Amino acid sequence: MQYWTFNNEAAAAGAAGRLQRNAADLSWHDGTAARNVVSDTATQTLTGKTLTTPTIGSFTNSAHNHQNAAGGGLVGLTLAGSSTVEGTTATGADADIVSVTLTNTIAVGTPFIILASLRKTTGAAAASSVGLKLNTTVVKPTTAFTSTGNSAQQGMVLYVIGSWDGTNYTFPEFGMAGTDGQAMVFLNTNGTAIPNATITTVVIRGNSGSAAITMGVKNVYIYSLATS
Numbered sequence: 001m002q003y004w005t006f007n008n009e010a011a012a013a014g015a016a017g018r019l020q021r022n023a024a025d026l027s028w029h030d031g032t033a034a035r036n037v038v039s040d041t042a043t044q045t046l047t048g049k050t051l052t053t054p055t056i057g058s059f060t061n062s063a064h065n066h067q068n069a070a071g072g073g074l075v076g077l078t079l080a081g082s083s084t085v086e087g088t089t090a091t092g093a094d095a096d097i098v099s100v101t102l103t104n105t106i107a108v109g110t111p112f113i114i115l116a117s118l119r120k121t122t123g124a125a126a127a128s129s130v131g132l133k134l135n136t137t138v139v140k141p142t143t144a145f146t147s148t149g150n151s152a153q154q155g156m157v158l159y160v161i162g163s164w165d166g167t168n169y170t171f172p173e174f175g176m177a178g179t180d181g182q183a184m185v186f187l188n189t190n191g192t193a194i195p196n197a198t199i200t201t202v203v204i205r206g207n208s209g210s211a212a213i214t215m216g217v218k219n220v221y222i223y224s225l226a227t228s
Contacts, residue, residue, distance in 0.1 A: 080112065083100045087217050092208055113223050116220040119154045128209045129145065134199055
């Protein structure tokens, strides 16, 4: 058997096309330098390769969150922040219930949505209400989302907040809420203009309607929307 050898550090036009076994790597010489040969089963790191219509067998080692180009590109929604821990109030007065400090702050003018699950217990014939604070500004006063029936009820609230020109938020925003005991209702549009500033904190507020009723809020999710 004939073996071909060459110097990996120097150009050798006469070695072009020759193969050499060097430790665990099989190298091919292109006349200028040795290049590692890619194996179909070896674990190797490839650089500068373009894959055309590849078939990917598993994404186990392809961690990505679609929050930027390196993470697979935007897919329309970015999770800005969330809380799955229930907060409660039972005072019959307006109060902050769940506060979420955003891990991905929302730049001024970027549209975003807020989702939250709601509940109230039995205890009195009174309606529970839900409201919204952004940063330190209460932009939505508490508005009833349940009936006044003395019954346990569960439901959710959705807020959609957008921009006219990409630099200022539109007022009023859109919101609706309801429970299994009350049809979805539009939340009133009275309140304070949304701060034209980076959104760093989202607070779901509420009023249990009576000190004999416990109102709960959990599973709060805030998503910013891609604009391009």
